[in-house]
Amino acid sequence: MGIEIEDKFDVTADYQLPDLSGLAEVVGPKSFQLVALYYDTPDLRLARRGVTLRRRRGGADPGWHLKLPKAKGVRQEIAIPLTRSTKVVPAELAELVRAYTRGAELGVVAELDTRRSVTLLKDGDRKLVEIADDRVKGTVYGTDPPAVMRWREVEAELLEGDEKLLAKTGKRLRKAGATPSPATSKLAKLLDPPPAPHAGLEPGTAGHTVMAYLSGQVTALLSQDPRVRREEEDAVHQMRVAARRLRSALKAFKPVVRNTSEIQDELRWLGGVLGEVRDLEVIRARFARELAGLPPELVVGPVRARLGDDLLRREREGYDTIRETLGGERYYALLDALDALVSEPELGKAAADPAETRLADVAAANWNRVTKAYETAQAIDDPEQREIAMHDVRKAAKRARYTAEALRDTLGKRMGTLAKLAEDVQEVLGAHQDGVVAQETLAEEAGAARRAGEDTFTYGVLAGLERAAADRAHEDFPRVWSETMAGVEKVL
Template structure:
C-alpha cells in the first residue's frame, strides 16, 4: 500500500519532454509496454467516484492495482500480485470497493494499451520524481470505441521533495503541457457521470447544508476501505462522519426534511462502529496507565487481561463491522445517502439566505445545551443527575457539529462557537470516560479475583480513574461559567 501523489498533463502528439537536468540527477528514458484491464460495475459506480481497479501487465509494477481518492492529486494505492485469471478480481480488492459496487458484479469495462517512456530524477541513489510520457490507446469494452492520446505524469517518489515535483511541473508547462482535463486515463476514456447533486441557489441555506451533507457522505465512503483494512483511526473517522451526518439532519430539518429513517440507520451504523472504537480507546488508555506505574506495582497477569484480552475482543468487533459493511442494510443506507444529496426533500427554509436562516439554527443548537444543563441541575438524585449530564454532553457535541458545518458560510463566529461547545463536550467526556473505565476495571478485577489472581494493580488503576473523573467534575462549573459568558459574545 502506498500514497500516490502526481501531477497529470495533457500534451500534443509532437510534445518534447524538456531538459530536466539541473533539478536533480537524471536517468533514462526507459521504455515499457503496459497493457491494463479496468474493472467496474456495468454502470461505472467506481469510476464515478474516482476509484480505479485494474490488472496490468508490463513495466516494473505489474499486478493488480486499486487506487482510492484521498484528496486532489493524492490517491491511496493498494496492490496485489498478478493472477492468471482476467475474470475474477482478487477477493481482498473486491472487498475494499464494496461501498461503491454495493454487491454489483465487477467486470472488465476498458483496456488501455500504453507505450510509456520513463525519466527518473534521483539524488545519491534516492528516487525523487518519475516523469512518465505515455502514448495511450484506450478501448471501451461496451461498444468497442477506441481513443488515442498522449499525456505526461510527474509522480512524487520522495514525500519530502514536493518542491521538486512543483519545479518539474513548471518546466513541463513551460514546454507546452497543460494540466490534464481528466483525473485519470480511465476517466478520460469512459467519461463517467459523477454522482448527482441537487441544484440549489447560490447563497441559500439549502446550498450550504447540502454541500456539508455531501462532504460528509464522501468522508464516510472514503473511510470505508480503511475500516475494512483496520487502518489506524479509520473506525473513529467513519463513526465521526456518520455522527456528523445524523447531527446535521437533526439540526437542519427545516432545510432538509423527511430524513428520520436515514437518521435511524446512521444511529445503527454508529453503534456498529462504536464497539471496536470504544475497545480500542480503553485498551490504549489502560496501556498508557500501566506503563506509567513502577514495575513493582504491576502484579498478576493484568497486562494480558487489559491488553491481549481486550485486543482479541476488539478484533472480534472488527469482524462484526466487516459483516455489517457487506450487508444489504448498509448498502441501502448508502443508496439513501446518495438520494438525499441528489434529490432532497427541501423545506421552505432552504430557499432563504444562509446568513439569516443558519445563524438562528446555530443559536438554537446552543440553547439546547443550556436547557439540558438546567434540566440536569434540577435533579436532586446524584445518579440520575449524572445520567442527565451525559445528555448535556451529547447536546454540546451536536452544537459543535452544527457550528462546524456552518464555518464556511458564517465564518469566525462559528469557529469560536464550535471550540466553546467542544470545551464542554471534552470535560464532560473526561468525566464520563473515567467512570466507564472504573466500571470496566471493576469487572475485569472480579474476573481476576475469581481466577485467584492478584488484584492490587486493578485497585491502583481504579484510583487513578476516579481521580480523573472527580477532577473533571470539579472543574466543570468553572468551564461552564466561562463558556456561557463567551458564547454570549458570539451569538
Template sequence: MGIEIEDKFDVPRDYALPDLTDLATDVAGPKSHRLVALYYDTPDLRLAARGVTLRRRRGGDDAGWHLKLPKAKGVRQEIAVPLTRSTTLVPPELAELVRAYTRGAELEVVAELDTRRSVTVLRDGGARLLEVADDDVKATDRREGGRVLRWREVEAELIDESRRALLAKVGKRLRKAGAKPSGSASKLAKVLRPAPPPLAACDPGSAGEAVLAYLASQVDALLSQDPRVRRAEEDAVHQMRVASRRLRSALKAFRTVVTGTEQLQDELRRLGTVLGEARDLEVMRARFAERLAGLPPELVVGPIEDRLGADLLARERDAYERIKDALSDERYYTLLNDLDALLAGPSLGKAAPKPAKERLAAIAADNWNRVTKAYDRAQAVEDPGRHETAMHDVRKAAKRARYTAEALQPTLGKDMAKLARRAEEIQEVLGAHQDGVVAQDTLTKEADSARRAGEDTFTYGLLVGIERDLAARAHADFPGVWAETVKAVEKLL
C-alpha cells in the same frame, strides 16, 4: 499498499520533455515500457463516479491488479495484488474493498488502455525521489463498440513523500515547456467521462444548497473510510464513526431544511453503534496501556497487562468481526442507497429556499440553546445517578452544536469555527469525566474476575484511584469552562 502523489499534465504530440538534471543529483532514463491495462467497473460506472480506479495491468515494473482510492486532491491510496491469469474475475480481496460502491452490481471490463511509457527518474544518490512518465496512450472504450481515443500526457509522481517541493519544481518546469494541468483526474476519466454522483439543484446561496453540499461531503467521507475499515487500517473505524455521527447530527439539526429523514437517522445510529463498540475497546485498551506504562514496575503485579491488554484486544477483534458482518449486510447497502437518493432528490422544507446566512445562523443559535437548556435541566437534578445521566445529555448536545457549527463554517465563516471550538471544549471536559467513570467500571469488573481467579488485584486498585482522580479533576474544572464558554458564545451569537 502505497500512497500515490502525482501531478498530471496534458501535452501536445510534439512536446519535448525539458531538462531536469539540475533538480536532482542523478537523473536516470528515459526507460521505455509498454503497459496494457484493463479497467473494471459496474455498467453504470459507480467506481469512476467516485474517483475509484480498479485495473489489471501487464508490463512495466509493477504489473498486477491495482485498486486506487482517492484520499485528497492529487493523492490516492494504491492497493496492489499479484497478477492473475483470469481477465474476467477480479481478485476477491479487491472486489471486497469496493463493495460500498458496487453494492451487488457486477464488475466488468469497461476500458482498455495501451500505453507506450518513457520513464525518467530523479534520484539522490541511490534513493528514488520522483518519477516522470511520458505516456503515449491508445484507449478503447469497451462500452461503446470500441470507440478509440489517442493522446499524450506527462505524469510527475512523487516517490519520497517528504519532497513535495521537488514535485512543485518539476511541475513548474513542465508547464514552462508547454504542459498544461490535466483536465481529467485520470486516464480512465478521460475515456469514460463519468458523471459525478447526482446532487439536487437548489437556489444559489440558499440554505438548501449549503446543507446538501455538507451532507454530500460527509457521504463521501463515509464511503472513503469503508475500504480502510475492511482492511482494519489505523483510525479508520473512528473516522467512519465520526462521518456517520456528523451525518446523523446534520439531519437532526437541519430538519427544517431537509425533511423526512428519521429512518435514515435510525440507520446511521445503528451503524455508529456497531462501529463504536470496537472503537471504544481500542481507546480503552490504549488508555490502560498508558496508565500501566506510567507506573513503577514494582507496582504492576499479577497478570494485569494480559487482562487489560490481550483480553480487551480479543474483545476488540470480535467487535471487528461484527463490523465486517454489518458492512456486508443488505441493510448497510440500503442505507448507502438511501443516502444517495436523499442527495439526488431530497424532501426540502420551508427553510431550504431561504438565504443560507439568515436561516443557518438561526439554526446554529438554536443548537447552542439546546446545550444551555440541557445544562439547566441537569443542574435541577439532585440524585447523583440521574445527574450523571443528565450531564451526559449536555455532552451530546454540545457535540451536536459543534458538528452543526463545523458544517456551517464554509457558509458563515470564522464565528462558526469559534463556536465549534467552544462546544468542543465542553464536550471534552465532560468526556474526560465520563471516560474516567467508564474506566473505573471496567477496572472494577476486571478486578472481580482477577480476584475470582486468585490473582493479586493491588494494581487494579491503583488504576481505579488514578481514574477517579482524573474524573474528579474534570468535574471540578467544568464550572469554570462552562462559565467562560457561555460568555464567549454570547458574543458570537
C-alpha cells in the same frame, strides 16, 4: 498499500520534455509497455466515485491495483500480485469496493495500452521524482465496435523527494507547454463518467450550504469503508464520526431537509455497530499508556495481558461483527438512501432562504439546546440523576459543535469559535464519562482476574487513577462552562 502524490498534465503529440537538470540528477528516459484492463460495474459505479480497479501487465509494478479516493492529489493504492484470470476480480479487492458496487457484478469496461517513457530525478540511490511520458491508446468496451481514443500525457509522481521538488518539476513542465489535466486518471479521461448525482441548488441558499455539507460527509463515510474492512488505524473512528455528523446535521437542519428520520435511525444503528470496536480501541490504548507510566513494582500479575490481549480479542470479535454488517443488505440500503438524499433531497421552505440568516438561527437554536439541557441537569437534586442528565448536556454540545463546523465555511470565523467552545464542553464532560467507563471496565476485568486466582492490586491502582481523572474533569467543569458562556455571548 501506498499513498500517491502526483501531478498530471495534458500535452500535445509533439511535446518535448524540458531540461530537468539542476533540479537533481537526471536518469533516463527508459521506455516500456503497459497493458491494463479496468473493471467496474456496467453503470460505472466505481468511476463515478473516483475509484480505479485494474489488472496491469508490464512495467516495474505489474499486478492488480485498487486506487481509492483520499484527498485532492493524494490517493490510496492497494496492490496485489497478478492472478491468472482476467475475468474474476480477486475476492479481497472486490470486498474493498462493495460500498460502491453494492453487490453489482464487476467486469472489464476498458483497456489502456500505454507506451511509457520514464525519467527519474535522483539523489544518489534515492529516487526523488518520477516523470512518466505516456502515449496512450484507450479502448472502451460495451459498444459495437468498441470505442478507441488516443492521447499523450505526462505525470510527475513524488517518490522519496519533497513536495517542493515536485512543484519545481511541475513548473518546468508547464513552461514547456504542459497544461494541468482536469482528469483525475486515465480511466476518467477515457470513460468521462458522469459524476455521482447531486441536488442542483442555488449557491448562497441554506439548501445549497446544507446539501454540500451532507454530500461531503457521505463521501467521507464511503471513503472509510475500505479502510475499516482492512482494520486500518483510526478508520472505525473516522467512519463513526462521519455517521454522527450526518445524523447530527439531519437533526439540526430539519427545516431545510425534511423527512430524514428513517435515515437518522439507520445512522444511529451503524454508529452503534462501529462504536463497540472504537470504544475498545480507545480504552485498550488508555490502559496501555497508564501501565507504561507506572513504576514496575506497581504492575503485579498478568495485568498487561488481561487489559491488552483480552480487550484485543474482544476488539477482533467486534471487527467480525462490523464486517458482517458492512456486507449486509441493511447497510447497502442505508448507502442507497444516502445517495438518494444527496441527489434528490426533500427540501423544506427554509432551503430557499439566504444561508447567512437562516443557518445562523439554526446554530443559535442548537446552542440554546445546550443551555437548556444544562439548566435541566442543575435543577436535579439527586447527584446520580444529575450525572445522567449531564450526559444529555454532552450530547447537545456535540450536536452544537457539529452544526457550527458545518457552517464554518459559509458563516465564517464566528462559527469556528462556536464549534471550539462547544468542543470544550463536550471534552470536559467526555473526560469525566471516560473515567467512569474505565473504572467499570477495570472492575469487570479485576473480577475475572480474581476468579482466576490472580493478584488484582494493579487494577486498584488504575481504578484510583481513573477516579482521580474523572474527579478532576468534574471539578473543572464549572470553570469551563463559565468561560464558554462568556465566549458564546460574543459570537451569537
